Amino acid sequence: MTERSVNHATFVIRRSFAATPARVFHAFADAATKRRWFVEGEGWTIEAFTSLFEVGGREHSRFRFGNDPAISNDTIYLEIVPNERIVFSYTMTVDERPISVSLGTLEFVAEGEGTCLTYTEQAAFLNRLDEPREREIGFRELLQALAPLVERPPVDA
Amino acid sequence: MTERSVNHATFVIRRSFAATPARVFHAFADAATKRRWFVEGEGWTIEAFTSLFEVGGREHSRFRFGNDPAISNDTIYLEIVPNERIVFSYTMTVDERPISVSLGTLEFVAEGEGTCLTYTEQAAFLNRLDEPREREIGFRELLQALAPLVERPPVDA
Numbered sequence: 001m002t003e004r005s006v007n008h009a010t011f012v013i014r015r016s017f018a019a020t021p022a023r024v025f026h027a028f029a030d031a032a033t034k035r036r037w038f039v040e041g042e043g044w045t046i047e048a049f050t051s052l053f054e055v056g057g058r059e060h061s062r063f064r065f066g067n068d069p070a071i072s073n074d075t076i077y078l079e080i081v082p083n084e085r086i087v088f089s090y091t092m093t094v095d096e097r098p099i100s101v102s103l104g105t106l107e108f109v110a111e112g113e114g115t116c117l118t119y120t121e122q123a124a125f126l127n128r129l130d131e132p133r134e135r136e137i138g139f140r141e142l143l144q145a146l147a148p149l150v151e152r153p154p155v156d157a
Numbered sequence: 158m159t160e161r162s163v164n165h166a167t168f169v170i171r172r173s174f175a176a177t178p179a180r181v182f183h184a185f186a187d188a189a190t191k192r193r194w195f196v197e198g199e200g201w202t203i204e205a206f207t208s209l210f211e212v213g214g215r216e217h218s219r220f221r222f223g224n225d226p227a228i229s230n231d232t233i234y235l236e237i238v239p240n241e242r243i244v245f246s247y248t249m250t251v252d253e254r255p256i257s258v259s260l261g262t263l264e265f266v267a268e269g270e271g272t273c274l275t276y277t278e279q280a281a282f283l284n285r286l287d288e289p290r291e292r293e294i295g296f297r298e299l300l301q302a303l304a305p306l307v308e309r310p311p312v313d314a
Contacts, residue, residue, distance in 0.1 A: 006242065006262055008277050010167060076233055078248050078258045079283070085163065087258045087281055089246040091235050101235045101244045103260040105163055105281050120165050122279030124244055124262045126236070 007125040009132035015143050017115045019150040021108040024115045025083045027150050028106060029053045037145040039063050048072075055080055069095035084108055092130070099129035117143070164282040166289035172300050174272045176307040178265040181272045182240045184307050185263060186210045194303040196220050205229075212237055226252035241265055249287070256286035274300070 017024050027033045031051040039046050039061050047070060051059040059075040072093045079087040086106040092099050102123040109116045119139060125131060174181050184190045188208040196203050196218050204227060208216040216232040229250045236244040243263040249256050259280040266273045276296060282288060 006264060006277075008167065008262065008279065010165065010279065076246070078246060079255050087163075087283075089233070089235060089260065098236050101260065101262075103246065103258065103279055103281065105165065105258075107163060120163075120281070122165065122167065122260055122281075124260065124277070124279075126244075 005127050007128070007131070008123070009125065010120065010122045011132055011136045012121075013119045013136065013139055013143070015117050015119075015140075016111060017117060017147060017150055018113070018152070019115060020113070021110050021115045022083045023150045024117060024146075025086075025108050027146055028086055029082075031059075033149060034059075037149055038142060041145070051075075053077060053080075072096075078103075094129065097129065098126050100125045100135070102135075119143075162284050164285070164288070165280070166282065167277065167279045168289055168293045169278075170276045170293065170296055170300070172274050172276075172297075173268060174274060174304060174307055175270070175309070176272060177270070178267050178272045179240045180307045181274060181303075182243075182265050184303055185243055186239075188216075190306060191216075194306055195299060198302070208232075210234060210237075229253075235260075251286065254286065255283050257282045257292070259292075276300075 027037065031053065034051065035049050039049055044063050044065055046061070046063045048060055048062040055077055057077050060072070062070055062072040064070045073090055075088050075090040077086065077088045079085065085108070088104050089102065090104060091101045100123050102121050105120045107118045109118070121135065121139070123132065123135065184194065188210065191208065192206050196206055201220050201222055203218070203220045205217055205219040210216070212234055214234050216234070217229070219227055219229040221227045230247055232245050232247040234243065234245045236242065242265070245261050246259065247261060248258050257280050259278050262277045264275040266275070278292065278296070280289065280292065
């Protein structure tokens, strides 16, 4: 037996937002908004960010933290139901080496005046270069960065 | 709550072939060979089959049984390690309606003079139009059709 070089895993994240499904969906669909929460951040250099949000369309980003190796994300949008669902694949590389290929499903469901977002990632981690728990933490952090872009600031009493 | 319209599931199929990993891999990589076991069959009309086997390349097939609605398969190759691994996404439609989006991983491992093929499918079934058990049976049947194309016929004693 050779060493198994693919680790398949699934994780699910649910998070509520105080914003309508249309508004949360827009933060994924609109390239300028997505860039803000998905790749921008203190200490990060963005070397590329292009997005074509349509079925079959591709999104490419490339970024690095300080002098660390470049990380790239190549997303392909596979199914889109406006304000309800986005299904996509994405491949991550570090220093040009693929570390994972994933299928991501985003489901946006109205919850009172807000939204319950469910994200399901079905991933193939390659060559022992990343692992499910790290990926799940990373995506939770991204949603934490997204929240203030869609939620209204609290009104002063 | 709205009705949940995505059903996520994973299944794994293992099958041995009396042929080298290179030969089994070739049956997936070579468009003419793949067409034979993947879409051709008695009673089926093939309306389209095009394949570009490279990372980022696409394969499109469209076929129907008798006068049934057309079925289409749109595959995108996401990672390829020659003779060892293929990772791809594929979207299936029936009568133009998406029924599933999947991530497929094929792993080819030498087993004596033969090959152990492991196929892992991580799927998002949409709108209750298909289900994991049917898909798994379908892929087992495809591998059954593939086998005689790569295995040598038995030598008469």
